[in-house]
Structures are given as C-alpha cells and as structure tokens.
Amino acid sequence: MFESLSQRLSATVQRLRGKGRLTESNIREALREVRIALLEADVALPVVQALIQRVQVKALGQDVMRSLTPGQTLVKVVRDELTAVMGTANSDLNLAAAPPAVVLMAGLQGAGKTTTVAKLARFLKERRKKKVMVVSCDVYRPAAIEQLRTLADQVEVLFHPSSGGQDPVAIAKSARDAAARAFADVLIVDTAGRLHVDQDMMAEIKALHAELDPVETLFVVDSMTGQDAANTAKAFADALxxxxxxxxxxxxxxxxxxxxxxxxxxGRPIKFIGVSEKPDGLEPFHPDRVATRILGMGDVLSLVEQVEQGVDQEKQRKLAEKVIKGKRFDLNDMRDQLEQMVNMGGMASLIDKLPGVGTLPDHVKSKVNDREVHRMIAIIGSMTKKERRHPDLLNGSRRARIARGSGTQPADVNKLLKQYQQMEKMMAKLGSGGIKGLMRQMGAAMKGMGGGGFPPGGLPGR
Incomplete structure (x- = not known):
C-alpha cells in the first residue's frame, strides 16, 4: 500500500531536506509535485485541494521560513497535514454496552465483508479477550451463510445458523437472543451486499439497524476502487x-x-485495514503511523506490535532458558523461529514497515518474499527427528536424501546448514556471555567490517 505515492513524496521531501533555506518558489514547486503525486494515487480532488492549501498556508508561514532546518520543518508540516486528513489518531471500537454489544457490517458485494467479519471476530477474541458470536443475514448470495460458518470455525468463535428462506430482520433478532443466552460479549452481524447502492439494499439495512440498535455500524469498502471507495462510503454514510x-x-x-x-x-474514521487474506490480516488504522510510512519514514511502532502478536511467548521463553543453560540450539529451534516469522505476516509485511523501504525500486522489493523461508522449513521438515536434534549426523548421503524429500537441491541444504551454524554460534555466545557478551561480539564483528554494516552481498549468510 502507498508504494507509488511513497516513492514520489519521499523523493520530493528528500530534496527539501537538503535546502539551506526555503523560498516561496521552491515550496510551490515541491507542492506542485505533491499535488501530482496525490492525484496519481487516485486521491479525491477535494481532498488534494484541501491538503495542499493547508500545507501551503503553514509552509509559507514564518515558523518554517525562519526555522534552522526549514526542509525538515516542511516535511513535518506535510506529515501533520496527511495525518489530519486521515483522522489524527486511531479511533477504537466502542463496545461499552450491555452485552451482547452489536456490530453491524455494511458494504457492497465483493468488498470482503464476510471475510472481515471473521477477521474482526478473531481480533476481538484474541486481543480484547471477548466472547464473540457471528451471524449472516445475507439470504441472497449463494453460500454466503456457509462461508461465514466455515470462517467462524477457523477463528474459533460462536456461529448462529440461518438459512436463505428466512427474513434478515428475523435472523438478526434470533441471533441477538442466542448471543445473550450464550453470554457472548459481542455479536457481529454480516449483511447482504449488492453490486451497487440501491433502494432495496438501503431499506433492508436500515430495518436491521433499527431492530438491532448497534453500538458500531462499520462500512466495509475495497481500497482498490480508489475514489469510488470514498464516494460509495459517502452514500452509505448519508443513509446510515x-x-x-x-x-x-x-x-x-x-x-x-x-x-x-x-x-x-x-467524516467517518477509518478504524481497521485489511492487510492480507489470512484470518489475522486485520490491523487497527493509525493515521499518524500511516503518514510516516507514506513519507518513507517507516512504521516501527506497528512493526513492534506485529512482532509481539506473532511471537509465541512460551516458545521464546523455553528457547531462552535452553540457551542460558548452555544447551545446544538445534534445527527444531531454527524451524520454530522460521515458522514464527511466517506467522508475523512474512518478510514482505515486516520489511514494509522499516524506514526507507518505500523508496527502494520495485525490482529490489520484489526479491523480498517468503519463498526462501518456506523452502528452509520444508528442508528441515524432511529430516528425521534425530537429525534435527543432532545436525552433525548430516553427511553427504543424508543431505542428498533430504534434498529429494523437500524438492530442493543439495546446495540448498548446504546453504541452510551454513545459516544454522551461524545462528548456533550466536546462541552459544549468548548463553556463555549473556546479552552483554553477545553485544560485544556483534560490536567486534561490526569493527571487522570497518563499521560499514553488513558485508558485501547483503545480509549475513547470504
């Protein structure tokens, strides 16, 4: 998300950072490029005009012109105004109601509404520790109810059954009663979508809203429709x-x-964004963090949260105890670390939040994928339990057998074992000298590289 916009804006603000002083002419030139970048990103014209006008007023003010670092100050102005346009801060769900708190989901067909219901249910269950029930009032789309039943099983939340012959309002009333009997904290109601906004659709969802009196009414919209997303959302906001x-x-x-x-x-806040098709692919929307990502500054806070959510704390605790006691880091431990990386959303999702990545060329970013991680997991999975515990057993014939079993080449197995040996050495140093010892070793390694960071060719072990 934001790749094209980020590349354009990052290049513009980078040029401004190098300016000793700003003038009206170079500010106007920079804002012209910002305007073009926003229009190319399919931002609605009224939004572009309002944003540029607000930045221009502040940029030509004395605070920026007299600043010791005018280029950086202007970047801050752009970031602040981007944040303000998107809503300033994250707007949380309001579930302060007598249970079950009802969340009504609206949107057009194909926007991903049913999938979002399941993602939101999982989010509330895992992060808010809520007991959640879901129900489908979509009696028109074939298999819509069955789809939600399957998804509810996947994310392990309660499901209230319904059928195509029922009245949507009757389904909603029945589900609310069932949620109360089950002592559910939240009831999420999926509704029917259409290919476009029509009177029948609006009348039905208004009737559902009147019956349920939900604490949250969320509009689900496909971001890939660009300006149409904003226009469709406005039509729903005018009616609901x-x-x-x-x-x-x-x-x-x-x-x-x-x-x-x-x-x-x-005028309604963006509360969540869907970031993948996986059940955990839903993130709270933070305008301030998104603004820094657009400007190529990364999103370290979201990265930390993503890592915390994806890491199995119990496994990490056991690994730490094992290393401190001087026990050997084996290939089972390595596989656990690789699998947790995948659970965190994969390499592309993690790297996307690092500062400066938005400015990288597409051909460089395309090389960052999870194919290599999955290949490594497959190679370890082709080993016997004894081989994973005792990697020293892996002679030439065993490595050839493992390569055949994992659909890889012996060179891939050798590469994996080389990376394992590097990880094992690092873990051994951590166990013998503690964190301070490990930091000393890393410092020595950096000095050995002349303070230049990673060795030629990229990451260690590549």
Whole structure:
C-alpha cells in the first residue's frame, strides 16, 4: 500500500531536506509535485485541494521560513497535514454496552465483508479477550451463510445458523437472543451486499439497524476502487449512522488513494485495514503511523506490535532458558523461529514497515518474499527427528536424501546448514556471555567490517 505515492513524496521531501533555506518558489514547486503525486494515487480532488492549501498556508508561514532546518520543518508540516486528513489518531471500537454489544457490517458485494467479519471476530477474541458470536443475514448470495460458518470455525468463535428462506430482520433478532443466552460479549452481524447502492439494499439495512440498535455500524469498502471507495462510503454514510470504515485489500493497493480520501469525504474514521487474506490480516488504522510510512519514514511502532502478536511467548521463553543453560540450539529451534516469522505476516509485511523501504525500486522489493523461508522449513521438515536434534549426523548421503524429500537441491541444504551454524554460534555466545557478551561480539564483528554494516552481498549468510 502507498508504494507509488511513497516513492514520489519521499523523493520530493528528500530534496527539501537538503535546502539551506526555503523560498516561496521552491515550496510551490515541491507542492506542485505533491499535488501530482496525490492525484496519481487516485486521491479525491477535494481532498488534494484541501491538503495542499493547508500545507501551503503553514509552509509559507514564518515558523518554517525562519526555522534552522526549514526542509525538515516542511516535511513535518506535510506529515501533520496527511495525518489530519486521515483522522489524527486511531479511533477504537466502542463496545461499552450491555452485552451482547452489536456490530453491524455494511458494504457492497465483493468488498470482503464476510471475510472481515471473521477477521474482526478473531481480533476481538484474541486481543480484547471477548466472547464473540457471528451471524449472516445475507439470504441472497449463494453460500454466503456457509462461508461465514466455515470462517467462524477457523477463528474459533460462536456461529448462529440461518438459512436463505428466512427474513434478515428475523435472523438478526434470533441471533441477538442466542448471543445473550450464550453470554457472548459481542455479536457481529454480516449483511447482504449488492453490486451497487440501491433502494432495496438501503431499506433492508436500515430495518436491521433499527431492530438491532448497534453500538458500531462499520462500512466495509475495497481500497482498490480508489475514489469510488470514498464516494460509495459517502452514500452509505448519508443513509446510515456509520461509526467507522474498514478498508480491505490494502495489500493489493499500491496507490492508497482511498485511505487518504475516505475520512475527509465521509467524516467517518477509518478504524481497521485489511492487510492480507489470512484470518489475522486485520490491523487497527493509525493515521499518524500511516503518514510516516507514506513519507518513507517507516512504521516501527506497528512493526513492534506485529512482532509481539506473532511471537509465541512460551516458545521464546523455553528457547531462552535452553540457551542460558548452555544447551545446544538445534534445527527444531531454527524451524520454530522460521515458522514464527511466517506467522508475523512474512518478510514482505515486516520489511514494509522499516524506514526507507518505500523508496527502494520495485525490482529490489520484489526479491523480498517468503519463498526462501518456506523452502528452509520444508528442508528441515524432511529430516528425521534425530537429525534435527543432532545436525552433525548430516553427511553427504543424508543431505542428498533430504534434498529429494523437500524438492530442493543439495546446495540448498548446504546453504541452510551454513545459516544454522551461524545462528548456533550466536546462541552459544549468548548463553556463555549473556546479552552483554553477545553485544560485544556483534560490536567486534561490526569493527571487522570497518563499521560499514553488513558485508558485501547483503545480509549475513547470504
């Protein structure tokens, strides 16, 4: 998300950072490039005009012109105004109601509404420790109810059955009663979508809203539709008392125009964004963090949260105890670390949040994928339990057998074992000298490279 916009804006602000002083002419030139970048990202025209005007007023003010670092100060102005357009801060769900708190989901067909219901249920269950029930009132789309049943099983939340012959309002009433009997904290209601906004659709969802009186009414919209996302959201906001918006399919949206337009056009906050098709692919939307990502500054806070959510704390504790006691780091431990990396959303998702990545060329970023990680997991999976515990057993014939079993080449097995040996050495140093000892070793390694960071060729072991 935001790749094209980030590359354009990052290049513009980088040029401004190098300016000793700013003048009206170079500020106007920079803002012209910002305007073009926003329009190319499919940001709605009223949003572009308002954003540029607000930045220009502040940029030409005395605070920027007299600043000791005018280029950096202008970058801060752009970041602050991007943040303001998207809603300033994260807008949390309001579940302060007598249980079950009802969350009503609205949106057009194909926006990913049913999948989002399951993702939100998982989010509330795991991060908020809520007991959640889901129900489908979509009696028109074939297999919609069965789809939600399957997803509810996957994320392990309660499911209230319904059928295509029932009245949607009757289904909703029945589900609310069932949720109360089951002592559920939250009931999430999936509704029918259409290919476009029509009177029948609006009448039905208004009737559902009147019956359920939900604490949250969320509009689910496909971010890849760009300006149309903002326009459709506005149509729903005019008809329903929406409390927020969920942007889906943001991982496939390189422009990001919807994220910059929806809040301004509708006046409703973006509460969540869908970042993948996985059940855990839903993140709270933080305008301030997104603004820094757009400007190529990364999103370290979200990266830390992603790591904390994806890491198995119990496994990490056991590994730490094992290393401190001087026990050997084996290939089972390495496989656990690789699998946890995949659970965190994969390499691309993690690296996307690092500062400066937005400015990298596409051909460089395309090389960052999970193929290598999955290959390494497959190689370890082709070993016997004894081989994983005792890697010294892996002679030439065993390595050839493992390569055949994992669909790889013996060279791939050798490469994996070389990387394992490096990890094992690092863990052994951590166990013998503690964290301080490890830091000393890393410092010595950096000095050996002349303070230049990673050796030629990229990451260690590559």
């Amino acid at each position: 008392p929406l409390t927020g918006v969920v942007l889906t399919k943001t991982d496939g949206d390189a422009r990001g125009g919807a994220a910059l337009s929806v809040r301004y056009v509708t």
